[in-house]
Amino acid sequence: MAAHPPDVAYDVVVYGATMPGIAAVRSLRAAADGPSVLVVNPQREVGGIGCAGAQNFWDVRAWSPDGQSSLPQGGSFRRWYRTQGQAYDVDRMAATLRRELDRADADVRSFHDITDVTIENGRIDSAVLVPLERSDGETTAGESGVRVDADVFVDASESGRLARLADVPLTVGRADWGPDDRQMAASLMVLVEDVDWDRIRDATDAAGDPVYGTTVDPVEDKRLFWGGEQSVTADAITEFRDAFPRMDLKAMNAAEQADGQFWINSLLLYDVDGRYDARERRRLSGGPDRTPWDRDRAYERAVAAIEDSRFRAALRAFPGFGEAAPVRDESGSPRVGTELYLRETVHARDDRGFAVERRHVETAGEGPETGGDRELYEERIGLGYYWLDNNGYARTGPGNNGALKPADNPVYVPYGALTIDRRPNLLVPGYAARVSSQAWFELRVLPNLCVLGDGAGAAAAVALDGDADPAAFDGEMIDELQDRLREDCDAVLDKRTVRERASAPQAHD
Known part of the structure; x- marks a missing residue:
C-alpha cells in the first residue's frame, strides 16, 4: 500500500502532451481496450516543440536503398504527415492532436506539472500534480496538489522532469562524450511575413549556385525552403551577434504557416538548460566560466532580441528577406513559439548503458544481418532515420559538432530505449530516452520520436x-508488442517493409 493514498487513480499517466506523448496515447488506445489515461501537460498547448514550439517543418529523410525512396517511419507520424504534409499550420495540427486525445478519452491537465513522486519497491507508485501559473515571464506552481496513482508512467516530455524526479540515472547534454554538460542550441521560432518567394526561389550565390533549397508540399500546397548560409557573415548579422553573444542566426529552415507567412528556424540560443524553468533556477550550475539560462530566462531574452532593431536588420541580410518582418499578434508583440524549441536535455543511462549508441546509428545496415544495429533487431519497435545533425553546443569552440559520419541506413529502434531497470514501470519515449547524446543527433527529430511514442503506448497496453x-x-511479451505495433498501430518494424512500400504507389512520401 502506498504511504500516501492517491486522490485519483489511472491505469497510465503520460507526462507531456508532446507528439511522442500523444502518439503513446493513440497507440495505447489502439492496442488495448479501455485503459484510463491521464495526460499531464506542463505546457499551455499540446504538441510540444511541434506546435507550442512552432517547429512546423517535419525533419524527414527518405531512404533509397534500391533507387526508390520512402520514409522509414510508420504509425502516428505517417498518419499526421500524410494528412497535413511536411509543412503544416501549427494551429490546425494542434487541433488534430487534441482530437486524438479526445478520441482516446484521455483526461488532459494542461499547464499542470508534477512536483514529486512516491517510490514503492522500486516502482513509481504515485505523483503529485499541481497547476502552473505564469507572471512577468516566469513560471510558478500553485499551492494545491493532487496525488495521482497509476500502474504505468510514461515520460514523453522534453525536459525529462518525471524521470529526474524518479531518480532515474541521467546524463545531461553531451556529458557522455564532450567536455561539459552543455545541451544542443535551442531556438525560438519566429513567424515572419513579406518574404519574397520569387527571390527565395531564384537567389544564387557568387558561384551561381542556388542559395536555398525550395519545395512546395503537395498535401497542403505549402512552401518550404532551407539554406542561406552564405549570409551568416553579413555585417548586419555580425552586429547582431556582437550585441547578443549568447545568440546567433544560422542558415534558414522555413515552412509556410498560412497566407505567405513563414515560421523560421534561424535564431539560436546557446547554453540553455532545458531541464529547468524559473521554479528551479537555483539548480543551474555551469562552472566558473558559464552560467546557463533556464527556459523562462532564455525565452524572455530571445523575445527581447527579436524586438531589437538589429534583429530585423540581420533578418533582412538574407536574400528574399529585404522587406520581411515578424508578424504581430493582437497585443502588438511578435508572434513566436509559446515555448522554446529545445533539441536536447537529458539521456537515461542505467546499468545496461545506453540502448542506442553512436556505433548503431553510424553503421546501421540495410537489413537484419548487417550493420552495427543488427544486435537491436530482435527487440525492434520501429525504425529511425535522419542525418546526424546537432546545430552545435556553443557559438564557437572545438568539439562543437562531434564530427559524425552521416548514416546510410535507418537504425532499428530497440524496445530497451524506452525502459529503465531502476524504475520498471516507467517508459521514456521523450527526451529522456535511453539514447546516447551522439545517437540522439539522429533520433531527436519528431518522426523518430513518434516511433518511440508508438512503442511506449503499445508497451503500456501489453504491460496492463x-x-x-x-x-x-x-x-x-516483446513478440506480442511487435505484433500489436504492426497490426494495431501501422508501425514499420522492418527495412524490407520500407522497400516494399517504396515500390508501391505512394500517396505522399
Whole structure:
C-alpha cells in the first residue's frame, strides 16, 4: 500500500502532451481496450516543440536503398504527415492532436506539472500534480496538489522532469562524450511575413549556385525552403551577434504557416538548460566560466532580441528577406513559439548503458544481418532515420559538432530505449530516452520520436494486459508488442517493409 493514498487513480499517466506523448496515447488506445489515461501537460498547448514550439517543418529523410525512396517511419507520424504534409499550420495540427486525445478519452491537465513522486519497491507508485501559473515571464506552481496513482508512467516530455524526479540515472547534454554538460542550441521560432518567394526561389550565390533549397508540399500546397548560409557573415548579422553573444542566426529552415507567412528556424540560443524553468533556477550550475539560462530566462531574452532593431536588420541580410518582418499578434508583440524549441536535455543511462549508441546509428545496415544495429533487431519497435545533425553546443569552440559520419541506413529502434531497470514501470519515449547524446543527433527529430511514442503506448497496453512492468518483458511479451505495433498501430518494424512500400504507389512520401 502506498504511504500516501492517491486522490485519483489511472491505469497510465503520460507526462507531456508532446507528439511522442500523444502518439503513446493513440497507440495505447489502439492496442488495448479501455485503459484510463491521464495526460499531464506542463505546457499551455499540446504538441510540444511541434506546435507550442512552432517547429512546423517535419525533419524527414527518405531512404533509397534500391533507387526508390520512402520514409522509414510508420504509425502516428505517417498518419499526421500524410494528412497535413511536411509543412503544416501549427494551429490546425494542434487541433488534430487534441482530437486524438479526445478520441482516446484521455483526461488532459494542461499547464499542470508534477512536483514529486512516491517510490514503492522500486516502482513509481504515485505523483503529485499541481497547476502552473505564469507572471512577468516566469513560471510558478500553485499551492494545491493532487496525488495521482497509476500502474504505468510514461515520460514523453522534453525536459525529462518525471524521470529526474524518479531518480532515474541521467546524463545531461553531451556529458557522455564532450567536455561539459552543455545541451544542443535551442531556438525560438519566429513567424515572419513579406518574404519574397520569387527571390527565395531564384537567389544564387557568387558561384551561381542556388542559395536555398525550395519545395512546395503537395498535401497542403505549402512552401518550404532551407539554406542561406552564405549570409551568416553579413555585417548586419555580425552586429547582431556582437550585441547578443549568447545568440546567433544560422542558415534558414522555413515552412509556410498560412497566407505567405513563414515560421523560421534561424535564431539560436546557446547554453540553455532545458531541464529547468524559473521554479528551479537555483539548480543551474555551469562552472566558473558559464552560467546557463533556464527556459523562462532564455525565452524572455530571445523575445527581447527579436524586438531589437538589429534583429530585423540581420533578418533582412538574407536574400528574399529585404522587406520581411515578424508578424504581430493582437497585443502588438511578435508572434513566436509559446515555448522554446529545445533539441536536447537529458539521456537515461542505467546499468545496461545506453540502448542506442553512436556505433548503431553510424553503421546501421540495410537489413537484419548487417550493420552495427543488427544486435537491436530482435527487440525492434520501429525504425529511425535522419542525418546526424546537432546545430552545435556553443557559438564557437572545438568539439562543437562531434564530427559524425552521416548514416546510410535507418537504425532499428530497440524496445530497451524506452525502459529503465531502476524504475520498471516507467517508459521514456521523450527526451529522456535511453539514447546516447551522439545517437540522439539522429533520433531527436519528431518522426523518430513518434516511433518511440508508438512503442511506449503499445508497451503500456501489453504491460496492463499481462500484469507486468514494462522493464520486465520476456521474449514472448516483446513478440506480442511487435505484433500489436504492426497490426494495431501501422508501425514499420522492418527495412524490407520500407522497400516494399517504396515500390508501391505512394500517396505522399
